[in-house]
Amino acid sequence: MTRAVSTLDDPKFRQYNLYIALLYTSIIYSEGCAFMIEPNKHSNLLEQDPYKYKLQEVAEPNLYRDIFPYTEVPKIPFNHRLVPIGMPEKIWITDTTFRDGQQSRAPYTVEQIVDLYKMLHRLGGPNGIIRQTEFFIYSKLDREAVSKCMDLGYDFPEITSWIRATKEDFQLVKDMGIKETGILVSCSDYHIFKKLGKTRKQAMDSYLSVVAQALEVGVQPRCHLEDITRADYYSFVVPFVNQLMAMSKESGIPIKIRACDTMGYGIPFSGVALPRSVPGLIYGFQHYADVPSELLEWHGHNDFNKAVINATVAWLYGCSAINCSLLGIGERTGNIPLESMVFEYASLRGAFDGMDPTVITEIAEYYDKKIGYHVPPMTPFVGKNFNLTRAGIHADGLLKDEEIYNIFDTKLLLNRTPVVAVSKTSGSAGIAYWINSYYDLPDEKKVSKNNPLVKYVKEWVDKEYSNGRTTNISDKELASVIEEYNLSFEKKA
The missing domain is CATH 3.20.20.70 (Aldolase class I)
Structure with a gap:
């Protein structure tokens, strides 16, 4: 029975290892340049002074066609080489x-x-x-x-x-x-x-x-x-x-x-x-x-x-x-x-x-x-819809505590109060939040989603969408409906 030859015993493998070792040595010591061990002021550790790279002339351009094939999406190759984080003292x-x-x-x-x-x-x-x-x-x-x-x-x-x-x-x-x-x-x-x-x-x-x-x-x-x-x-x-x-x-x-x-x-x-x-x-x-x-x-x-x-x-x-x-x-x-x-x-x-x-x-x-440059509405921090919601469940959260659905205090840091746009998905909570925000009502005068005014506005909004409307309700329209409600309320009084 023939004994299996270990890869380590293979002369070709030993020759390959010798080649790699010589190649590595030639890189380190090429042109008389050996690594020096010096302290690194950033890491406070002793480190090898690296090999100094020299210009490599090539007859044909290196276009990295395996990474950038042009007729395909560029590839993201990994070599698993990790480098340490090292944020500067000042940025x-x-x-x-x-x-x-x-x-x-x-x-x-x-x-x-x-x-x-x-x-x-x-x-x-x-x-x-x-x-x-x-x-x-x-x-x-x-x-x-x-x-x-x-x-x-x-x-x-x-x-x-x-x-x-x-x-x-x-x-x-x-x-x-x-x-x-x-x-x-x-x-x-x-x-x-x-x-x-x-x-x-x-x-x-x-x-x-x-x-x-x-x-x-x-x-x-x-x-x-x-x-x-x-x-x-x-x-x-x-x-x-x-x-x-x-x-x-x-x-x-x-x-x-x-x-x-x-x-x-x-x-x-x-x-x-x-x-x-x-x-x-x-x-x-x-x-x-x-x-x-x-x-x-x-x-x-x-x-x-x-x-x-x-x-x-x-x-x-x-x-x-x-x-x-x-x-x-x-x-x-x-x-x-x-x-x-x-x-x-x-x-x-x-x-x-x-x-x-x-x-x-x-x-x-x-x-x-x-x-006259109009920022795309979804743009973070500056877009019109940056801190706006149309979802009723989000509006309900904002009504209870704006921190639930606002990334930070946008009023304090950006001078922008969270906003609710009223649509068919806003619900009573969205309408209540819109009223409080649009009229800048103090805490003691803020309306809840069970307020009769909110109910009146929601019935009007629901009717608009049941009749086939597909667009959002504008601030002007909502203000007009609220004015109608107030006039009606005054007449009854």
Whole structure:
């Protein structure tokens, strides 16, 4: 009988293990670079100084076709590699309402920009939790708006710009007294090969040259790494950012890194493989490219309904700044809604730290009445139906205690009282709540669902729907029915 050969005894298996060991050793010690053991000031532990990744030139672009087949929904591959949460000591919000937010709608007027900038200042509070906002400075109108906002003398939000990568534009930024500007540095092979028609080295050299021009005139660059969630991370992104950090150290001028999830491909889950892993991207910037949290910023889009959660995860894993726009207005499905991140901040920190969330309601009303932009009614925090209910069982709960069906004290935090819309499903409770809310009745005068007035209104509502009505009852109609009831009551008296 032939003895079964153990896998461990198989010469091919031993040869394979030797190959893996040699490969691993070559990675660690390639080009004379051995791991160093150094203390990490963030974790307070001894850690290995990681291998420094170098640019990998390729003849053909890496388009990750297994992940992004284009004719199918993008895939979410897992590699089960986990990275630790490491929220920075300080986190904040930045704004792109006047840059990315203007790329999907008609341009704001100078007056509208100034008004919104004032409201951003009040919303962000004295501690500057809304730290910066960025502007175009291409046109005369853009520059006029910047000048008028600068004349207000606010420390926050600080005014920054976004420009074409030319020496003339850098000088314009400097002449206007703007300290920081955004520079587009597309980083996926989709953009490098297909849009720019360059090799990776040509793209990197071009980007570094542009950054050098900014440093030359004393302007702080903010590098927008476009399409990072489809980029070859360790073969292009990390080597490029390592070069940027070296330039920053040499010049003494901070260079910010904005990670742009341009197509909304980012995934917040643990154990997801790069390039879609938000935790993995943020961890890699800090541990393989030496980017400190305060120079790291996340900019996301909402194509797959993950803008807010991806932004929150970026905070959790070490990114200090989240770039947003008011009401989430931005290209295609929009940007990260700034108002949502105000509440994410308060949820994570346990306080608003000086922010005034009631300004959010003022901003929504300004868009509706002054700008003519109608917020989708279901939009959290700002939509007309945000804290409105049509269900009778919910209205009954609100009538007993609004905390049962209201996410928090919306009157206190957003200056918005919970609302009930009367329809065929509202019932007596919904009508009673509507009356109390619409007429702002004090506690001692509030009506219950058994009140004769409520019964009268409900009979009228039921009759409307039994006759084939399919629309909601308007406030004006209800007020008219109540007026009829009161007149009838007075006549009887």
